[in-house]
Amino acid sequence: MRLNVDYQEQFEQRHIAPNEQDTQAMLKTVGVNSLDELIAQTVPQNIRLAKPMDLPVAKSEFQYLNDLKQVASKNKVFKSYIGQGYHGVIVPGVIQRNILENPGWYTQYTPYQAEIAQGRLQALLNFQTMVLDLTGMQIANASLLDEGTAAAEAMFLQYSLRKNDNAKTYFVSEEVFPQTIDILKTRAQPYGIDLVIGNHETIELTENMFGALVQYPAGSGEVYNYQAFADAAHQKNIKLTVAADIMSLALLTPPGEWGADIVVGTTQRFGIPMGFGGPHAAFFATKEEYKRSMPGRIIGVTIDAHENYALRMALQTREQHIRRDKATSNICTAQALLAIMAGMYATYHGPKGIKAIAERIHGQAILLAKSLAELGFTQENKTFFDTVRFNVGNLVNPIHAEALNQEVNLHYNGESITISLNETTTVEDIKTLVRVFGKVKGKNLNDVNVDSLKSNIETVIPASLQRQSAYLTHPIFNKHHSEHEMLRYIKSLEAKDLSLCHSMIALGSCTMKLNATTEMVPVTWPEFGNLHPFAPVDQTGGYMQIMAELNDWLSEITGFAAMSLQPNAGAQGEYTGLMVIRAYHHDRGDSHRNIALIPSSAHGTNPASAAMAGMKIIVTKCDEKGNIDVADLKAKAEEHSANLSCLMVTYPSTHGVFEESIIEICDIIHQHGGQVYMDGANMNAQVGLTSPANIGADVCHLNLHKTFCIPHGGGGPGMGPIGVAKHLVPYLPGHTVVQIGGEKSISAVSAAPWGSASILLISHAYIAMMGAEGLTNATKIAILNANYIKARLEAHYPVLYAGANGRCAHEMILDCRSFKNFGVEVTDIAKRLMDYGFHAPTVSFPVAGTLMVEPTESEPKHELDRFCDAMIAIRNEISDVETGLLDKVNNPLKNAPHTAAVITGNEWDKPYTRQKAGFPLPYVAEHKFWPSVGRVNDTFGDRTLICSCPPIEEYEMDAVN
Structure with missing residues (x-):
């Protein structure tokens, strides 16, 4: 027996599910002799590439991770005190392992099908409640992309609310983070908005201003009392946005209590790694009266068909692209996974834990200020939370050099240095900073007794700015503080959500395909996760290499x-x-x-x-x-x-x-x-x-x-x-x-x-492990899988469009509009699919009353067959409604989805069997996923809009009454 010692496992065979035997069977069903014949019939010859893509040879998973470790070592993870909206964090292990690294959480789709997304919806409602509590506002969305773009969305909300059409000026405090100002400049240009950047204490507010933006605490670290500024703005009909540090709001008076109309920010420091810039969940909170103008998604409370507590995306999900050219925002995505992590961080720590973390950060900032004062440095911020500021004159360069020598990054601005402390900072870190500053004056740690100073720390926040109101008072934030309780809570919510762990999610235009473990693993490596986005370029060699290669490959x-x-x-x-x-x-x-x-x-x-x-x-x-x-x-x-x-x-x-x-x-x-x-x-x-x-x-x-x-x-x-x-x-x-x-x-x-640099690693891994041939084969199989479904279903559902040779691309549209003639809506089909264990394809896009199906190359033939069997069975149920075998109102489609509570209840008044309701095909018994609620009532939820965690017992009582 001759052995192949050069054998290397190909990732392509792991990513592309259909094997050779299944591929041949599908080609036969489609009616072609080969994959190349199908592609020739599908993709016009005049647009085909003349030669294969020039990409590196595909790596095995083992080889890729080994090589990436070497690349990761080129990133120098210094202790970062740069701040400017990005901070070191401690990610609770129970959250990292069971959410960030868990495909049961990261492979789900946007929760448009609420009945099989109740866990995620609850986690996002927790996030909204957390934001409302900490900001002191009335309504919040379920996250935006980052703080800078959230501030831009706020500017457009203010713009849309203006009563004076001539008001085209927007005031921005010069102490707003520079990256936020940069984004505002981009967004303002096409609308002709004039940005006035200046000092909030000296600016003359005018009737031509429609809005203003301030930072709290300011970019310098100073905590200003903006009460008078807010009052003056409102007298001129100027709406005020506050970009707030969410951790500071555990100690500072929330903006909602001193006049903010909108509060935005990032939740990055609630347990989300810096990741060289993202992804992080921004927050956006405002007044109730502006809810219909607010961008992004809003999770709201409602009831299901059985009058039980249920959740769904409210107010048409606030997806402004449904307004097309009338939209003031093109927001089509959020940072749900990161928002869930941030909400879970608050759940795990609770109000006492969050306050303790904030107090420790604040106390250590005061300790650092006192310690450096012993060396003769004067701290310039009168009031601060976590950031101290020193004008060091001509000592900037020596301090900078010594800081790098100690593997420390500070924030430098001319002769000024700011130091932002964070959750990971320790007293030993403060001693290192003392050494850095001491060395340039010929002093050392013996000249400052840091341990003695830490015994006498009092807040520098004046009473007028100290928070008095309670927050995170809901029971959800007060009973999951042991890891065992937290683990069970996370798992209880995960069990309510259908993800790619359970079955194919055949969403047209959304390409729900394998997110391989090897692609995901590096995201949480500290060499990538703990890097500040503004770290010096010579410390970011690993990221620079990854992004240069990805740039070339894409x-x-x-x-x-x-x-x-x-x-x-x-x-x-x-x-x-x-x-x-x-x-x-x-x-x-x-x-x-x-x-x-x-x-x-x-x-x-x-x-x-x-x-x-x-x-x-x-x-x-x-x-x-x-x-x-x-x-x-x-x-x-x-x-x-x-x-x-x-x-x-x-x-x-x-x-x-x-x-x-x-x-x-x-x-x-x-x-x-x-x-x-x-x-x-x-x-x-x-x-x-x-x-x-x-x-x-x-x-x-x-x-x-x-x-x-x-x-x-x-x-x-x-x-x-x-x-x-x-x-x-x-x-x-x-x-x-x-x-x-x-x-x-x-x-x-x-x-x-x-x-969101850290997740670029995933695409880098995918391309590196697939190579040119693997990527091309993935495209071919995606097209084959779609045409196989088309071949199996077109005798049961009209396929709305096809190419010149009758082929679809990687997706197709099933026309369900004729079913309305006997009372069956496309939504009924979507809900009934849940009983068969599937998430619906894309509903009513791009054509109302249709389903757009995209299987992707990662689904095997047997899963495609399960889906087709389910769709054919549902078509037969529709036929039974059409012929009168099933009642037009009381039938499995209209009553879907059927929950375990309904199927196993003592009473059954349906004119069809429990088995037909819950186990309509033999495979379902082996793969049953139970929707946790019945069909949600959107109308009830919008009529009684609740977008934060209600006391569930009281809410159930109200629903019954």
Whole structure:
């Protein structure tokens, strides 16, 4: 027997589920002889790549992790006191292991199907309650992307509320974090908003100002009493936003008690690693009266069909892209996983624990100030929480050098040094800082008795700014403080949520595929997790290498010249791409080019993003096959030729078809001086077969949380980097703190220079372990799996669109509209699928009354068959309603989902059996996932809007009454 000593396991075989035997069986069902024959019938030949992608040879999982450890060692994890919105944290092990590292939490989809997402919804309601309690506001959302973009969303909320149309000025305190100001500049430009950046104590507020933003505590660390400023602003009808440090609010009077209209910030220091910038969950809280203008998602309390407590996303989820070009925000994502972690951090520590942590941080800051005073340094902040400030004159450079020698990072601004302490700081760390400052004066630790000083620490926060109100009073925050209790609580919520751990989530346009363990593991390595985003570049060699390689690989995959990794969400990537196009036109003297052509089938974030970029939207028609109407597009391009900015197009189309005319479409736009922005939502059908650049696009965003395996996290995190052609490279986003980009770069779109940098590791791992051939095979199998489902289901459900040869791309649309004729809605099918153990495909997008199905390459044939069997069984149930065998109102579809409590209850009054209700097919008995509530009542929830944790006993009593 000859042995192969060079054998290396291929990750491709782990990621792509169908084996050779299953592939052949599916090809036979589809009606082709080979995979290449199917691809030839699906992808137009004129857009196919001429040669394979040039990517490194695929690595095994073992080899990749070993190599990455060497790369990680290039990151120097110094003790960071830079602050500026990012702090060292202690992640409770029970949260790290059981949420951050647990696929039962990170592989879920956004909780649109509330009945199988009650655990996550409860965790997000806890987050909202935590935010409300600490900020003193009335309503909060379930997170935004980061503090800087949350502040930008607040500016637009204030703008939308203004009563004076001439009010176009926005005041920003000069002590707001610089990265936040940078984002505000980006967002303000297209709307013509004039930013006035100055001193809040001396600024003259005018009637032309619609809003103001201050930092609490300020960027310098000073804690100002903003009461008088708030009063003066309100007298001028100026709304006030406060960017607040959430940990400080355990000790400081909350902004809601002294006049804030909106409070934003980040929850990063509630147990979320810095991760070189993210992902972190921002918070956004405001007054009840502004709830219908608030961006993002809101979790609300309601009841289910049996009048039991239930949760769902309220107020149409506040997804503003449903308002298309009328939107004031393109928010389409959140940071659900990180918000859940932050809420669990508060749950685990409770009010006493949070206060103790805040007091320790504050006390250590005072101890440091006293200790350095012993060395002759004068602390300049009159009132502070965690940040002390020293003007050290010409000693800056010697202190800087000695700090680096001691592996310490401080924040330097001219002759001023600020030091922000955090949860990880110890008394020994303070002694190290004393050594650093002492050495430049020829002194040492013996000259300062730090241990003696720590016995006499009193707060420097004046009584007028000390918090008096209670917070985190709900029982949820007061009974899970032992690890055993916390573990059981986390697991009890996890058990209520369907994730990829249970079954396929066949969401069209969302690409719910394998998020491999090997891809996830490095995210929590300290070399990547504990790095501050503003750390000196020479300490970040590992990250620089990862991002340079990822830039090269994604550029090769897309065919573009360069990428920007900064956008930290897909919708953010859309906006960034349009702002780059805008800058290109302006730089050429074509500032009048502001028309965006958008097909009627486009995703709702497209017109929302275009509106935010200051563009006027012209909608182009689609033909009866769902393709772009080329004649209409050409006519409108000619009509608006002088002012044409761009076309926004998704490819394959949102209808799941490779349109044959795409190159012609791009040529038409270019002939009229426009640029082509391609939405990368459907890149899972392109990789290795074609590319945005090959088709003719100029810019494209990539949803790394779709095609490139970053998990959806129950509604975030996401990443939306953009690739651009050579002529657009100079305009890619820069950053005010870390110098990236060039003279023509647009200002920042995200708070951190490289967005949510830590999760870029996941996509890096995926590409490195798949290689060019593996990625191409993944695309082919994704297309095969979709066409297999189409072949199995098209005799039961009309498939709405197909390509020239009758093939779909990686997804298809099942037309359910005719079922309305006998009372069955597409929602009924979605809910009934839960009884079969599945999450519904995408409901009513892009066509109302339809289901868009995308299986991905990670699902094996037997799982596809289970799903098809369920869909066929449901179609038979619909037929039984149609023929009268099942009642039109009292049937399994209308009553779905069926909970365990209903199935096992003493009474059963349904005209069908319990088995049909709960175990409609044989496989269900072996794989049963029970929805934890019956069908939720959205109307009741919106009529009695409750967006924080209510006392459950009282709420149940009210529901009954």
